[in-house]
Amino acid sequence: MSDIANNQEKANQQTGKQPLQQAEMPFAVVEGKPFTTMPTDLYIPPDALEVILEAFEGPLDLLLYLIRRQNLDILDIPIHAITKQYVEYIELMHEMNFELAAEYLVMAAMLAEIKSRMLLPKTHDDEESEEDPRAELIRRLQEYERFKQAAEDIDGLPRIGRDVWEAKVYLDKQTEQEEIIDITIQDLVMAFKEVMMRADLKISHAIEREVLSVRDRMTSVLDSLLSQKTVNFKSLFKREEGKQGALVTFLAVLELLKAHSIELVQQSAFGEIYLQSSGGEV
């Protein structure tokens, strides 16, 4: 970000004299029209919105680019234009990736706020107490830029499978017995815990023994259908398992039905109910 002040004027002169005439490769084509230059102001021309959102990693990335190109004067943003653009965006939001574009909007709003605070006359007291409104933005830009660079550095590291390869020879395992596998029940439980926490933070407490017994029963119901084409519904219930067992079996059957894993058939009203597998003919 050095030399911004120096180059700013130069850049303004250049863009002022011959805007959009640099013979560059188009970086994007929007609806048949090539875009050879990035937008010269902060906000994105609506028809290029989608392309530009894809080309940049976010509002900070875009802002950095604009600063690098010396096209943007952080300190002199036309507020009227920003507001107009802002409203246009909101109209576009309906058709676009709202979540991503919202982040750009936040940035535009932040710039507008900076500008407006800069316009307010300062008293001496203010100057003492109030931080420069640009400070936070500049800090964030710098911080982002460091990691943008770090990401490029990491990409430049020699990588297995791209730049270097592990040297290996064939090992004849003729005399070797079955491989030993390193896995404990802890590994399994922790793996499940982690994968569920990742999938849904609320789930951590939800897996109870009851649920597992239903899962177990679902498996054995399906298992019985692997060997027989149909299974009598009644035969699933065992007296010795008691009410609890009957409930588990019933829940298991309901779960399987819900998931289209089995079908129920009944030949006549009040007749015997049979289970059959649902997709077995594949």
Added chain:
Amino acid sequence: MELKQVKNIVEAALLAFDEPLSMKSLVSLFPEEEITANDINQVLNDLEVDYQDRGIELKKLSKGYRLQTRDAVQPWLQHMWEQKPKKLSRALLETLALIAYRQPITRGEIEDIRGVAVSSKIIHYMMDKEWIRILGYRDVPGKPAMLGTTQTFLNYFNLKALQDLPSLAEIKDFETLEQELDFDDLKPEPDENLKQTSSDEQTESDQLPDDINQEQEST
């Protein structure tokens, strides 16, 4: 290009690539240099001589050339192989855990929860080991297979039934878990070479005692 450099590149290629390399593919390593099959042959002969006194050798197979370990070093490597149990990848472990706890489950459901594709290799591996099986097909578009665990799986973990799997609510930390399940019975004899599982490094887990694996094999 000097033949010495050709040799280095050919050697590196044989070491980097998993499959045997044919003469044709060895020649094609040098699209811009004028390297002939003759040159490659020369280089392969040189390598063969280099390896004469070593633990590896160059083997010519029908498909091409391959570097492999010599029989002479096998006894030492064998020992290492037996000592070093295969570590299962996280992807495999999580997939197995989801099948165990959420069966019957389809591959698509596993992918939804994990957020990444499940490789066929993983599924085949677990099928081969007879840890999982197909319980049937769901009557939804695509008729996806429903996966579940097997008796072999239960035996492997010394479980009578699926509901004996620890529930998540039970996991406060590793120590409690270990007590509840009495892992001490399963632990190998104290061996100074083996690291104990520490709670923050669950990926580095203990070696399984051999008898568990053998038990599994016998079923």
Added chain:
Amino acid sequence: MELKQVKNIVEAALLAFDEPLSMKSLVSLFPEEEITANDINQVLNDLEVDYQDRGIELKKLSKGYRLQTRDAVQPWLQHMWEQKPKKLSRALLETLALIAYRQPITRGEIEDIRGVAVSSKIIHYMMDKEWIRILGYRDVPGKPAMLGTTQTFLNYFNLKALQDLPSLAEIKDFETLEQELDFDDLKPEPDENLKQTSSDEQTESDQLPDDINQEQEST
């Protein structure tokens, strides 16, 4: 046993096994011979010399040794693979960089710095590759997971330790910047050589990379 044979066995073992081999496992190749870590070291040094002029090299990683092809032969070897290796997206690399340099870091913190949401797909992909892992959960509302990098990450990117990551660019202090940005002020140009990081502008977490860089200098 002669050291020459030890060398052959060590070389064959390094080439035969998938993972990097630690000094401990290299010593354990010889349960019946009296081979010490010193001997192994000697042998590894010899191998390093042997490979000096070749297409492969011995690489010391955080937890072991690996033989791998040299950067120099990459242009020839890349012909062997039909598909180009997958390019990592910028979003992924930036997220990975933040996790590597700022670990332990939560997803929210990554989003704050990058200014965009981090896609779950990226996190899942890196978890699946075992480049990153959950180090724990921060004790704040929502209990966000703290992410960190793994051994696999280091191995994949050819790093011995986190300290070997390229050093982070320095942050210029705000006053210097203000001068650069402030068009109205006619302050003297800041001296290029005096652009120093001032501690008060740094966030606390900057300490980590700085420490890393210093350590790196001394190694």
